[in-house]
Amino acid sequence: MDYPMRADLKVGNKFPDFELPDHTGEIRKLTQLLRGFPGILIFNRGYF
Numbered sequence: 001m002d003y004p005m006r007a008d009l010k011v012g013n014k015f016p017d018f019e020l021p022d023h024t025g026e027i028r029k030l031t032q033l034l035r036g037f038p039g040i041l042i043f044n045r046g047y048f
Helices: 030-034
Strands: 019-021 027-029
Touching: 027 030
Parallel strands: none
Antiparallel strands: 019 027
16 A cells, blocks of 8 residues: 655654653653754564
């Protein structure tokens, strides 16, 4: 299946802020974790 790319996800654009639960279940924002510093975001499908 071919999914269309969002228009705001282009090389050079800032990544949109989002929220996900951490290991304790507390909701964390991407901007809260990075605090203005650059970062690398990796999505992994889990244990193999």
